[in-house]
Structure formats: structure tokens, C-alpha cells
Amino acid sequence: MSASSRILNLAVIPGDGIGQEVVAQGLKVLGAVLPQDVKLETKEYDFGARRYHATGETLTDADAEALKQHDAILLGAIGDPSVPSGVLERGFLLKLRFLFDHHVNLRPSKLLPGVATPLKGEPEIDFIVVREGTEGPYTGNGGSIRTGTPHEVATEVSVNTAFGVERVVRDAFARAQARPRKKLTLVHKNNVLSFAGHLWTNIFNKVAAEFPEVTTDYLHVDAATIFLVTDPERFDVIVTDNLFGDIITDLAAAVSGGIGVAASGNINPSREFPSMFEPVHGSAPDIAGQGKADPTATVLSVALLLRHLGYEAEAVRIEDAVSADLAERGTTARTTDEIGDALAGRVAG
Amino acid sequence: MSASSRILNLAVIPGDGIGQEVVAQGLKVLGAVLPQDVKLETKEYDFGARRYHATGETLTDADAEALKQHDAILLGAIGDPSVPSGVLERGFLLKLRFLFDHHVNLRPSKLLPGVATPLKGEPEIDFIVVREGTEGPYTGNGGSIRTGTPHEVATEVSVNTAFGVERVVRDAFARAQARPRKKLTLVHKNNVLSFAGHLWTNIFNKVAAEFPEVTTDYLHVDAATIFLVTDPERFDVIVTDNLFGDIITDLAAAVSGGIGVAASGNINPSREFPSMFEPVHGSAPDIAGQGKADPTATVLSVALLLRHLGYEAEAVRIEDAVSADLAERGTTARTTDEIGDALAGRVAG
Numbered sequence: 001m002s003a004s005s006r007i008l009n010l011a012v013i014p015g016d017g018i019g020q021e022v023v024a025q026g027l028k029v030l031g032a033v034l035p036q037d038v039k040l041e042t043k044e045y046d047f048g049a050r051r052y053h054a055t056g057e058t059l060t061d062a063d064a065e066a067l068k069q070h071d072a073i074l075l076g077a078i079g080d081p082s083v084p085s086g087v088l089e090r091g092f093l094l095k096l097r098f099l100f101d102h103h104v105n106l107r108p109s110k111l112l113p114g115v116a117t118p119l120k121g122e123p124e125i126d127f128i129v130v131r132e133g134t135e136g137p138y139t140g141n142g143g144s145i146r147t148g149t150p151h152e153v154a155t156e157v158s159v160n161t162a163f164g165v166e167r168v169v170r171d172a173f174a175r176a177q178a179r180p181r182k183k184l185t186l187v188h189k190n191n192v193l194s195f196a197g198h199l200w201t202n203i204f205n206k207v208a209a210e211f212p213e214v215t216t217d218y219l220h221v222d223a224a225t226i227f228l229v230t231d232p233e234r235f236d237v238i239v240t241d242n243l244f245g246d247i248i249t250d251l252a253a254a255v256s257g258g259i260g261v262a263a264s265g266n267i268n269p270s271r272e273f274p275s276m277f278e279p280v281h282g283s284a285p286d287i288a289g290q291g292k293a294d295p296t297a298t299v300l301s302v303a304l305l306l307r308h309l310g311y312e313a314e315a316v317r318i319e320d321a322v323s324a325d326l327a328e329r330g331t332t333a334r335t336t337d338e339i340g341d342a343l344a345g346r347v348a349g
Numbered sequence: 350m351s352a353s354s355r356i357l358n359l360a361v362i363p364g365d366g367i368g369q370e371v372v373a374q375g376l377k378v379l380g381a382v383l384p385q386d387v388k389l390e391t392k393e394y395d396f397g398a399r400r401y402h403a404t405g406e407t408l409t410d411a412d413a414e415a416l417k418q419h420d421a422i423l424l425g426a427i428g429d430p431s432v433p434s435g436v437l438e439r440g441f442l443l444k445l446r447f448l449f450d451h452h453v454n455l456r457p458s459k460l461l462p463g464v465a466t467p468l469k470g471e472p473e474i475d476f477i478v479v480r481e482g483t484e485g486p487y488t489g490n491g492g493s494i495r496t497g498t499p500h501e502v503a504t505e506v507s508v509n510t511a512f513g514v515e516r517v518v519r520d521a522f523a524r525a526q527a528r529p530r531k532k533l534t535l536v537h538k539n540n541v542l543s544f545a546g547h548l549w550t551n552i553f554n555k556v557a558a559e560f561p562e563v564t565t566d567y568l569h570v571d572a573a574t575i576f577l578v579t580d581p582e583r584f585d586v587i588v589t590d591n592l593f594g595d596i597i598t599d600l601a602a603a604v605s606g607g608i609g610v611a612a613s614g615n616i617n618p619s620r621e622f623p624s625m626f627e628p629v630h631g632s633a634p635d636i637a638g639q640g641k642a643d644p645t646a647t648v649l650s651v652a653l654l655l656r657h658l659g660y661e662a663e664a665v666r667i668e669d670a671v672s673a674d675l676a677e678r679g680t681t682a683r684t685t686d687e688i689g690d691a692l693a694g695r696v697a698g
């Protein structure tokens with residue numbers, strides 16, 4: 001359903017830990033920012049640790065079919081120490097990215113005024129990472145033999161296709177082209193992972209020829225982590241593979257104010273399937289239910305969601321509200337609810 | 350040849366760019382620190398870009414045989430933009446690590462007094478990373494089909510064996526056991542790369558039972574990059590796979606004073622083959638031949654080399670000299686040679 005139909009039919013997945021609390025604030029702000037004539041319809045889905053413990057299910061075929069009926073998905077956080085590592089990741093989060101072909105994993109990093117960075121010199125950080133979301137070492141290819149014996153061999157296969165690389169590289173070039181600095185950096189490790197590296201580098205160079213205004217650059221992933229702490233201002237748009245993107249976006253979040261404010265979108269640009277928006281942070285069970293969680297990353301994820309659905313003005317209103325709120329917040333700690341109220345007040349105003 | 354034979358028979362590979370300059374200072378300090386009764390024999394090998402352009406060779410069987418005759422190898426830097434990406438990495442650096450079974454890639458990170466970190470708050474950084482050096486995604490396994498066409502598929506295979514993981518995990522536990530804090534962190538991504546992840550995690554837990562005094566910890570690689578900038582003091586010893594180790598040691602070098610002071614050892618603990626010691630930085634062709642390169646990382650690599658060969662007192666003398674030199678250096682820039690002279694003077698003194 002497109003933005004012009006004036007119904008926003010949203011799937012809401014609060015998930016585990018602080019997920020519930022932060023999603024509630026995301027919805028509060030969404031309700032406040034939407035134009036009067038847009039009808040917001042939400043349906044809540046109970047995925048995550050509780051459902052897994054109760055039924056053993058993570059995401060059934062029926063679940064996936066139900067989710068497909070929505071315009072977009074808002075997710076809080078999935079994950080709990082009571083569930084073995086990998087079960088919810090592989091069975092829910094990654095399954096959804098693959099099923100819905102979320103090949104553009106969009107992660108903006110902007111150091112907002114008033115936000116503390118661990119870096120000296122208050123750098124002006126403002127870049128986005130376009131992480132490939134459906135290939136690379138994340139496909140689950142691989143296996144092990146003689147498992148648990150002294151002769152075990154375990155493999156992980158990174159799968160990269162021209163089709164998969166070209167579409168995400170093209171998306172990143174288009175995003176770079178639309179930004180004032182028009183600069184795109186490819187991050188890979190093509191001197192060691194040379195099969196995948198050549199594919200990425202060749203396609204990057206081929207597509208670059210179609211975007212003559214975009215300045216291009218290449219960095220090995222190890223060097224990229226150095227620049228993220230010594231010279232983050234050099235980055236405008238980064239495109240990279242699934243695993244490198246996972247690593248550098250957490251580092252990027254850390255240097256640009258922490259995962260409390262880091263938003264992300266798992267995007268299917270063709271809109272064939274709904275895209276999913278979520279904060280980069282996890283379920284933080286240690287502070288769950290105490291009203292201590294910062295909902296800002298979720299609210300910024302709502303802005304990405306609105307932009308994806310064509311509500312650009314509303315997305316900007318949320319981003320401006322968050323900037324103003326962070327710049328003007330005092331030193332007294334606020335509850336999750338108070339931050340949500342403040343943001344909802346600003347976007348409505 | 351062991352330390353007690355009182356001959357140190359060293360292979361020296363200056364390599365490309367600033368390699369020549371920094372290795373000269375490393376040898377100067379080595380000559381100054383060695384006891385009078387130890388005879389230093391060095392043989393220089395001309396590997397790297399020049400040799401590759403002249404002969405097409407990177408490392409021949411005869412070269413490898415010749416290198417095997419030495420007690421250890423000191424390397425400056427290998428790499429030049431005139432050589433296609435991957436040729437010298439795969440054909441020389443990685444080839445040597447695999448041929449000589451350098452499975453312990455040791456990379457200490459210590460923020461020395463007087464050294465600038467990009468992080469606020471002057472954290473007390475003092476940890477070592479034990480990076481696996483002969484497995485993981487570095488094996489060169491993989492390939493591509495329909496190369497260069499829109500239907501290309503390129504794979505990279507991470508190969509992990511119980512044998513390979515256990516020996517490096519054991520080495521890391523022993524190093525943790527020998528340090529005052531006795532803490533070891535496993536870094537992996539076992540929630541996504543679950544075949545390799547289970548192997549690493551199971552072996553880590555098994556070996557942990559033999560080291561009851563060592564406190565253990567697990568972090569996903571993405572979370573580890575966050576802590577490296579927000580709380581680097583939490584780390585004592587880290588053990589991790591080849592690729593994650595590559596990435597986090599560059600980041601670790603960046604936060605603990607930059608790659609100008611980051612040393613590394615490619616170690617074969619059994620001493621079946623000579624180990625190789627080298628600065629983490631590259632050949633920096635932009636500043637080569639200008640006397641601007643900081644030889645400190647090479648000199649610290651010489652300390653690691655001496656420690657490996659049993660010259661512990663001499664290793665400590667070098668490390669103390671570097672600490673004192675960094676703490677007391679003025680603000681006037683010194684040449685490569687001046688820094689080497691200062692360090693040689695201190696260790697001799």
C-alpha cells in the first residue's frame with residue numbers, strides 16, 4: 001500500500017527486554033507526527049524469547065504470510081540470554097531478512113549536537129552505511145564434520161553474487177549522489193578475500209562509471225576501523241558486505257553517540273515485501289521494565305520507516321525533534337516515557 | 350638454534366617503502382641491546398615489490414628453504430600500489446604465515462605514557478590480542494564461477510579445525526594465566542557463524558576448565574569494537590580468529606597510540622620454523638625515503654622477537670627504553686634515525 005492511500009498498516013514486533021518499552025514510544029511519536037488524514041493501523045506480533053519458550057517457534061510460514069500484508073514492520077529488540085545463541089538470530093532476525101529480501105541494510109551515523117562521543121575533538125560525523133543484507137557469510141552455508149571430536153572441521157561459506165552485489169552497490173551510489181558531498185567508500189578486504197573482493201571491486205568500478213559526480217574510494221575493513229576513530233569525518237556513504245557492515249556499523253554507532261541513538265532499516269527497495277525498521281541496540285534484559293531505556297534509536301528508526309514509505313516531511317520532523325531534544329536536554333535522567341512524551345510533543349507542535 | 354648457543358642468526362626483510370628505514374633502526378637497537386657474548390648474524394633478503402617487478406617472484410621454494418635456516422625473521426613492510434592488490438599479500442605475507450605455521454599472531458596494545466589516543470579520558474589500555482594465523486577465511490579456499498558476468502557467484506570459505514583452534518586457544522589461556530589480571534575474552538560471531546562459532550566456543554570452554562584461575566568472557570566481534578572505544582580497559586587477553594583478529598587489532602592499534610607504535614609477532618610456538626616479527630603498519634610509500642617514518646613499532650617488534658627467543662631481559666630493556674623515550678620526547682619532530690639513535694642509546698646505557 002503506498003503513502004498516497006493514506007492508510008499506514010504497520011506490523012509491530014516489540015520483542016524481548018526493553019523492546020516493549022521503546023516500541024511504545026516509537027508508536028507514540030508516529031501517532032503524533034502522522035497527518036490527520038492518514039489512518040494508522042497497527043497489529044502487534046508476539047515474536048521472540050517468550051514465544052520460543054512457549055511453543056518452540058521463532059517464525060512460522062503463517063507468521064511470514066501475515067507480516068507480508070503490512071506496509072512496514074517496526075521491531076523493538078529480539079534476544080534473551082535464556083535462548084541458546086543463534087536460535088532467534090537465525091530463526092527470526094536473519095530469516096526475516098532473507099525471506100523479505102532485505103538487501104539494503106541502512107545504518108546512518110550522525111553525531112547530533114549535545115551527544116557525547118568517546119572521541120576527542122568533537123568530530124563532525126555524518127555518514128551512512130549501506131550494508132548488504134542477504135549474502136556474504138550470513139547465508140548459513142557451511143557445516144561441520146567430526147563435530148565435537150579432536151578432528152572436527154567447521155566451515156562457513158561467504159556467498160556473493162553479481163546480482164546481489166550490483167543491486168546494493170547501485171543503491172549506495174544513488175544515495176551518495178543525493179547527498180551534498182557525493183562520496184562513496186567501498187569497504188572490503190579484497191587483498192585477502194580475493195574471490196569476493198574482485199567481484200565487489202569490479203562491480204563497484206563498473207557502476208561508478210554511471211555516477212561520474214560521485215567521488216569513490218576504497219578501504220580495507222581493518223583500515224576502515226582505524227579511520228572511524230581517527231578521522232570519521234572522511235566518510236559520507238559506505239557500502240560493504242554483510243559481515244563487514246555488521247562490524248563497522250556497531251563501531252560507527254559507538255563513535256557517533258552510542259547505540260542508544262543508532263537507527264537502522266532492513267530495506268527491500270522494490271517494496272515487494274515490507275521493510276523492517278529497528279534500533280541497532282539489543283534487548284538489554286538487565287534494564288528491561290525499569291523505564292530506563294532510551295527510545296531515541298527506535299524513534300529515529302520510525303523516521304527511516306516514514307522516509308521509506310514516502311513520508312519525507314514527517315521523517316524530517318522526527319529527526320529535527322530528536323536533534324532539538326538532545327541539544328536541549330538537561331542533566332537530569334529522564335524515563336523512557338518522558339523522552340517519548342518530549343519527542344511526541346515536539347513533532348506534534 | 351636456541352638462545353643458549355649465543356648466536357642469533359637473523360633473517361632481515363626490509364621490504365618496500367619505509368621498510369628499509371625502520372628495519373635499519375630495529376637492527377641498530379638490537380645490536381645495542383644484545384649481550385657482548387651473543388654474536389648477531391644477519392642476512393638480508395630482497396622480497397617485495399622490487400623483486401616482484403624484476404622477476405615475477407614473490408617467495409620461491411628456495412627462498413623459503415633459506416629463511417628456514419634462521420632463528421627468526423625481522424620484516425619491515427611489504428606492499429606497494431604498483432603491485433595488484435593481493436599479489437604480495439597472498440604470494441608473500443600469507444604464504445610465509447602458512448608455510449611456517451605461524452598460528453599465533455601476537456599483537457600487544459598498550460597505551461604508553463606520553464602517547465596520544467583518539468579516545469577521551471586517557472584510558473589505561475594494556476591488553477594483547479592472540480589472533481589465529483593459519484585458518485579461518487584466510488586459507489584462500491573459495492572461488493568464482495561465471496566470473497565477470499552478471500551471473501558470477503564468488504565464495505570465500507572459512508576453514509576452522511579443532512586442532513587449529515585448540516592450539517591457539519591454549520596459547521592464549523597460558524598467556525592470560527601469566528598476566529596479573531588473568532582474564533581472557535573470546536571474540537567471535539557465534540550467533541551467526543554458528544558452525545565455526547560452536548567449534549571456537551566449545552573448545553574455549555573445554556580449555557577454560559584447565560585454567561580455573563583465568564576469568565573468561567565472550568563478546569561478539571561487533572560488540573568488541575564498541576568496547577574497544579568505550580571501555581578498552583576491560584580487555585586483558587583476547588583470542589580470536591584470523592579475520593576478526595585482523596580487524597580488531599588495527600582498531601586496537603588506533604586507540605592505543607596508532608600504528609606507529611604497534612608491534613606484532615607471527616609466531617610458531619614450537620619453533621619448528623622461524624617466527625617473523627614486524628610492525629603492524631604498512632610500507633607507507635608516501636613518506637618513504639624522507640626520514641619521517643617512526644621506527645618505534647619495529648623496535649618493539651624486535652622486543653617481541655627477543656622474548657620469543659628467550660632474551661626476556663633484553664626485551665624488557667627495549668620496552669622500557671621505548672616507554673621512557675615516548676614519555677620524555679619533546680615536541681620537535683625527530684627523524685627516523687634520531688629516534689633509532691635515542692632508543693639504541695637508552696638500551697645500551
Ligand SMILES: CC(C)[C@H](C(=O)O)[C@@H](O)C(=O)O
Pocket residue numbers: 089090093094246540541571
Ligand atoms: C543479532 C545479529 C544477527 C545481527 C547481525 O549480526 O546482523 C545484529 O548484530 C545486527 O547488526 O543487526
Ligand SMILES: CC(C)[C@H](C(=O)O)[C@@H](O)C(=O)O
Pocket residue numbers: 191192222438439442443595
Ligand atoms: C596485509 C594483510 C595480508 C595483513 C592481514 O590481513 O593479515 C595485514 O592486514 C595484517 O594485519 O598483517
